[in-house]
Amino acid sequence: MMGHYSVTRKYARHLACGVCVLGGLFNQLSIPAMAQVAEPTTRLERITVEDENARGPDAGIVAKKSATAAKTDTPLLETPQAVNVVTRDQMEAQGASSVSEALRYTPGVQAEANGYDVRYDWLWMRGFNTYGTMWLDGLVLPGDPQNYATPSIDPYTLERVEVIKGPASVLYGRTVPGGLVNLVSKRPRETTYREASVRTSAFGGIEGAVDMTGALTEDGTWLYRFTGLARNMHGQIDMERDRSLLVAPSITWNPSTDTSLTLYGYYQRDRDVFSPRFYPAAGTLLPNPAGPIPRDIFMADPNADSFNRDFYALGYEFSHRFNETWSMRQNLRYSRSEQDMFLALVNPAFAYAGAPSNELSRVSAVSDDSASAFAVDTQFEAEFATGALEHTALFGIDYVRGVSDTNFGNSAFGDPVPPPLDYTDPEYGVDVPVPAFQRSGLQTQNQIGFYLQDQVRYDRWVGTFGLRYDMSEIETVDRMGGTSATNNEDEKLTGRVGLAYLFDNGLAPYVSYSTGFLPLLGTDRHGDPFKAQTTRQFEVGVKYEPAGARGMVAVSYFDLTVENALTPDPTDPRPTRPSNYVQTGEQRVRGIEIEGKYELTPEIDILAAYAYSDSEVIRTNNPAALGREMERLPKHQGSLWVQYRPDLIPGLAVSAGVRATSSYQTDVTYLPELRIPSRALVDIGAEYDFGALNADYEGTKLRVNVTNLFDKRYVSHCLNITGGSCNYGAGRTITANLKYTW
Numbered sequence: 001m002m003g004h005y006s007v008t009r010k011y012a013r014h015l016a017c018g019v020c021v022l023g024g025l026f027n028q029l030s031i032p033a034m035a036q037v038a039e040p041t042t043r044l045e046r047i048t049v050e051d052e053n054a055r056g057p058d059a060g061i062v063a064k065k066s067a068t069a070a071k072t073d074t075p076l077l078e079t080p081q082a083v084n085v086v087t088r089d090q091m092e093a094q095g096a097s098s099v100s101e102a103l104r105y106t107p108g109v110q111a112e113a114n115g116y117d118v119r120y121d122w123l124w125m126r127g128f129n130t131y132g133t134m135w136l137d138g139l140v141l142p143g144d145p146q147n148y149a150t151p152s153i154d155p156y157t158l159e160r161v162e163v164i165k166g167p168a169s170v171l172y173g174r175t176v177p178g179g180l181v182n183l184v185s186k187r188p189r190e191t192t193y194r195e196a197s198v199r200t201s202a203f204g205g206i207e208g209a210v211d212m213t214g215a216l217t218e219d220g221t222w223l224y225r226f227t228g229l230a231r232n233m234h235g236q237i238d239m240e241r242d243r244s245l246l247v248a249p250s251i252t253w254n255p256s257t258d259t260s261l262t263l264y265g266y267y268q269r270d271r272d273v274f275s276p277r278f279y280p281a282a283g284t285l286l287p288n289p290a291g292p293i294p295r296d297i298f299m300a301d302p303n304a305d306s307f308n309r310d311f312y313a314l315g316y317e318f319s320h321r322f323n324e325t326w327s328m329r330q331n332l333r334y335s336r337s338e339q340d341m342f343l344a345l346v347n348p349a350f351a352y353a354g355a356p357s358n359e360l361s362r363v364s365a366v367s368d369d370s371a372s373a374f375a376v377d378t379q380f381e382a383e384f385a386t387g388a389l390e391h392t393a394l395f396g397i398d399y400v401r402g403v404s405d406t407n408f409g410n411s412a413f414g415d416p417v418p419p420p421l422d423y424t425d426p427e428y429g430v431d432v433p434v435p436a437f438q439r440s441g442l443q444t445q446n447q448i449g450f451y452l453q454d455q456v457r458y459d460r461w462v463g464t465f466g467l468r469y470d471m472s473e474i475e476t477v478d479r480m481g482g483t484s485a486t487n488n489e490d491e492k493l494t495g496r497v498g499l500a501y502l503f504d505n506g507l508a509p510y511v512s513y514s515t516g517f518l519p520l521l522g523t524d525r526h527g528d529p530f531k532a533q534t535t536r537q538f539e540v541g542v543k544y545e546p547a548g549a550r551g552m553v554a555v556s557y558f559d560l561t562v563e564n565a566l567t568p569d570p571t572d573p574r575p576t577r578p579s580n581y582v583q584t585g586e587q588r589v590r591g592i593e594i595e596g597k598y599e600l601t602p603e604i605d606i607l608a609a610y611a612y613s614d615s616e617v618i619r620t621n622n623p624a625a626l627g628r629e630m631e632r633l634p635k636h637q638g639s640l641w642v643q644y645r646p647d648l649i650p651g652l653a654v655s656a657g658v659r660a661t662s663s664y665q666t667d668v669t670y671l672p673e674l675r676i677p678s679r680a681l682v683d684i685g686a687e688y689d690f691g692a693l694n695a696d697y698e699g700t701k702l703r704v705n706v707t708n709l710f711d712k713r714y715v716s717h718c719l720n721i722t723g724g725s726c727n728y729g730a731g732r733t734i735t736a737n738l739k740y741t742w
Contacts, residue, residue, distance in 0.1 A: 055184050056159035058087040061605050061643075062550045062597045068138065068162040068182045070455065070464065071171050072381060072392055077545045078455075078462045080498025080510040082165035082556040082593055084109075090607070091155055093643055093655060095685060095705030095735055099123075099153060099183065102161045104659055105639040107593045107611035108179075109163065113632055115716030115727030118235060118242040118272055119307060121152050125178030126165065126560060126589050127615055127633035133518075135172065135182040137317070139333050142371035144404035144443065144521070149339035149369040151311040153183050154268065156209055157227050157248045160184040165593070166537040166560060167516025169494040170466040173398065173449045174518050177535040177562045178589075187262060187317075188223035188252040189213045195741040202734035205233035205241070216251075223252040236731050239298045239305075241273040258321040266313040266335075274307040275299045276343050278724030280351030280360065281674060283423075285715045285726055290358035290424060295713065295728045297423050304344040304364055304418070304432035311337040329379045336372040341365070344418045344432045346724030359420040360724070363412040364432050374401045392455040402445045411435040440479040443521055447472040453496075464498040464512070472519045472532070488529040492517040509542040520583075524569065530583050533564045551598035560589045567620040586619040587630055605643040607657075612636060624670045632717065634678075636662040641683075651692025655685040666717040667725075674718045679729075682709040699741040708732045 052058070054067035054074070063085035065075050076083055084106045096102040099121040103111045113129075114122035123130045132143035132150050143150040155161070161183055168180040192214035199207040209229040216222035227248040235242055250264035275298045283293040298305075315333030322328070347361040377398040384391050411417045416433040451468035474488040498512030516535040524530065541556030565585030591613040599605050615630040629635070641657030660680035667674045685705040691698035711732035719725035 055187065056088060057189075058085075058089065058160070060550060060599055061087055061090040061093070061607060062552055062599060063087055063160065064545070064550075064552065066162055068180075068184070069164050070394075070453065071138070071379060071396070072394055072453075072455065074392075074455065076552060076554075077502065077506075077508045077543050078500055080462075080464050080500050080512040081496075081514070081539060082108075082541065082554060082558070084163040084165070084595060086161040088159050091158070091161070092703070093653075093685065093687070094641070094657070094683065095703065095707065095737070096155055097735070099155055099158075099161055099181070101707075102155050103163070103181075105607055105609055105641055105657065106163060107595050107609040107637060107639075108165060108591070108613070110632055110634070110637075110661075112729065113716065115277055116236060116730040117277055117727070118240070119152065119270075119274065119309075120150065123181060124632045125163070125176065125181075126558075126591070126613065127587070127630040128176045128178035128562075129632075130176050130178070130181055133174075133176050135180060136313075136335075137185050137333075138182060138331055138377060139315070139375040140172075140373055140400055140402070142335050142337050142373040142402060142404075144371055144402075144406070146441075146521070147369050147371050147404045147406050148341065148367045148408075149309065149337040149371045151268065151309070151335075151337040151371075152270075154229060154244065154246055156211070156229050157185055157246065157266070158183050159186050165556070166539060166558060167494070167496075167514045167535045169470070169492075169516035169518075169535075170468045170496040170514060171396075171451055171453070173400070173447055173468070173470050174472065174532075175516055176518060177516060177533070177560065185248070185250075185264070185266075186211065186213075186225060186227055187264075188225040188250055190215050190220045190223055193741070195739055197737055197739035199735060199737040201233060201736070203234040203236060205231075207231040207233055221254055223254070225250045236296055236733070237275045237298055238296050239273060239302070240275045243271045243273070245269045260317075260319050262317040264313075264315055264317075266311070268309075268311045270307070270309040270311075272307040273305050274341070274343065275305065276345035276365075277727040278346040278348055278351075279715075279726045279728065280346065280356070280724050281718045281721050281726055282352070282356035284728065285676070285718050286673060286721075288356045288358075290356070293423050295731055297426065298428070299344075299346060299360075299421065301344040301418065301428050301430055301432055303429065304342050307339075307341045307343070309337060309339040311335070325382050325384050327381050329381070330376065332376040334372070334374045336370065338370045340368045342432075342434065346421070347412055347417075348725055349412060349720075349723040351722065351724040353420070358422050358424045360423060361420055362418045363410055364415075364418055364435055365411070366409045366435055366437070368407040370403075370405045372403045375399070388458055390457040394451075394453040394455075396451045398449050398451075400445070400447045402447075404441075404443045406439065406441050406443075407437045408439045409435040409437040413438050438480065442477040442479065443474060445472065445474045445519070447519070460502045462500045462502065464496065464500075466496045468494050470494070470517070474519055474521060474529075476521065476529075486529050488519060488521070490517070490519050490532040492532060492534075506545045506547050507542060508544070509540075511540045513538050520564075520566065524582055530566070530581075531564050533562060535560065535562050537561075546598075549599065551596070551600075553594075553596040553598070555592070555594050557592050558590070562587045565620075567622055567625075569621065582621060584619055584621060585617070587615070587617055589613055589615040589630065589633070591615075603645045603647065607641040608639070610636075610638040622668060625668065628670055629665065631666050631668070632664060634661040634664040636660075651689035653687045655683075657683045659683070667719050667721070669720070671721060674721060676715060676717060679712060679714045681707070681712055683707045684709055701739050701741075703737045703739070704735070705737075706732065706734050 054065040110124040132145040165179045194212045213225040233242040246268040252262040313335035379396040415435040449470040453466035456463040496514040500510035518533040520530040539558040544553040566581040567585040639659040643655040687703040690700040
């Protein structure tokens with residue numbers, strides 16, 4: 001208790017000191033003398049679209065601004081870093097029902113990296129796993145790579161999904177080297193909008209949703225929004241159910257044009273009937289004498305098939321403009337997720353008792369996890385000029401306290417196991433023993449960061465300069481090993497510098513350099529805590545925004561290096577399935593990413609993306625990986641999607657897309673036979689607005705989407721050759737959505 005008190009008191013002192021520093025800066029820069037700074041000789045007008053907001057909503061698939069990459073209202077054209085934005089209209093047109101599905105057409109993102117899964121959003125960016133490290137409205141969500149309670153936000157509640165590529169620590173602190181995913185929620189709007197929809201699929205089931213917003217008072221002082229959804233959908237696996245219930249209310253108070261306060265809540269209840277994704281290589285990726293394992297086989301048992309998760313969040317967003325120079329914002333949220341599961345699954349280590357056959361060895365697993373996060377981010381923004389230079393300066397302090405409580409047990413470690421499963425003639429209703437916990441831990445992280453950024457404009461030049469200083473402390477308690485506690489303490493200075501030039505024709509070449517860090521949980525086999533993982537990236541690119549049209553094309557080259565990466569301990573007795581790690585790794589990714597979103601005509605929208613990734617494991621204690629490419633990172637990834645609204649049939653919109661990846665590796669031993677083959681998947685869709693048929697039906701739309709049109713059977717990953725460590729990707733899925741707006 002004394003240690004916890006001293007840690008909390010230390011961070012409170014830092015936070016109070018930082019507020020004093022920012023307050024002093026505010027007093028200094030808001031004095032009348034600031035107003036007397038000379039006007040610039042040349043003023044560059046920003047390229048904007050009328051009524052466009054950096055948070056959305058967006059009209060169409062093209063976004064022009066973002067508040068994620070710089071924490072200010074900044075055009076993407078002026079941002080010296082690769083940023084991808086998936087708008088609400090794109091999510092709806094492509095029929096995305098998860099964040100992973102929304103990012104299927106985003107370059108450099110391996111969406112659904114763990115295959116078909118109704119529980120989580122498995123995303124790998126530039127070869128790095130983002131599970132347990134995602135943001136919602138600029139604040140980190142609760143999560144931990146070892147925690148099954150990590151929440152999955154439903155995309156129906158979102159206005160956008162935004163991706164910052166590469167290090168983002170200068171504004172967000174601990175971030176994954178490959179990039180940051182920030183989910184942007186729907187918020188109250190003054191214009192009245194109401195919708196109700198019902199969705200189903202060819203597998204069966206139903207989903208109903210409502211979204212309503214508008215003014216509560218005639219003068220627009222009070223606004224509201226309510227989003228709700230109830231789902232009980234079937235999937236490609238027999239007996240599996242995707243069951244969710246969520247409500248997301250919010251209310252905004254605008255006492256003046258300079259002040260705004262939004263209070264919001266979010267509650268999501270998941271009660272899935274779940275079949276674990278643990279298939280063996282023999283029968284999926286490799287041949288099996290008994291034949292291939294069907295994709296629709298239920299691998300659990302009705303006596304052990306539960307996955308329960310409850311996630312809730314409460315917070316506020318406050319903004320106030322003091323004068324023409326100074327404004328401030330503060331975002332605060334507390335969120336918590338609780339999860340428990342009991343499953344029968346194929347043995348992850350040894351799927352067959354002997355040679356591959358029709359009988360799969362099984363174990364049982366149980367978990368009881370929770371994760372919470374308290375996050376607050378306070379920002380002061382100043383817009384002023386010094387001679388010919390225009391400044392948008394940002395000063396901020398953010399604080400995060402995250403708690404991860406994990407309890408996990410697997411009967412593979414000596415407890416009784418359930419009987420094998422014959423996948424050619426499965427029998428259910430068997431006795432599934434509940435295993436004891438083999439892992440029980442509590443991890444608490446306190447992190448405080450002080451950051452400053454200056455976006456400087458001179459004529460057609462735009463410079464972005466940022467620095468951040470973080471202090472992080474992670475306390476780890478191993479309850480199974482007694483009362484042992486380990487502290488990981490890290491302090492790190494990170495930064496970003498970028499420069500762009502805006503041509504009259506819409507071209508904007510840029511160059512940038514950024515650094516990042518990621519505090520790591522756990523210790524080595526000697527009990528010594530790991531140091532923070534560090535990242536550096538050089539990026540050069542060009543963006544193009546056509547004048548008088550809605551479009552954005554971006555091309556970037558990046559060179560990303562990660563140090564202090566974890567590699568297997570050479571003294572570990574299980575080098576192919578290590579349980580201990582040492583910190584001697586270094587990895588590098590060099591690549592090119594291209595994304596173009598263009599509304600060519602009022603009838604045609606086009607989206608094209610390509611990513612080339614040349615990765616290398618430079619230093620590691622795993623001889624099989626040294627000099628090889630990084631896992632789960634295809635060298636080539638590309639996609640093309642087109643939407644067409646024919647003049648001959650008013651109200652109709654049809655779309656088609658293809659997304660493809662080259663082969664890649666997913667197991668640490670780099671066995672050639674476990675290399676995941678290349679694949680190409682085709683998606684189509686159609687939407688009809690019945691208002692074009694008859695005015696009485698105005699606001700009624702029917703949308704049908706078919707993903708993986710040709711039902712290609714593919715494997716997303718295989719972690720080893722002996723156990724249940726593989727999973728299928730999603731097969732052909734047909735959904736229909738009927739929506740009415742008024």
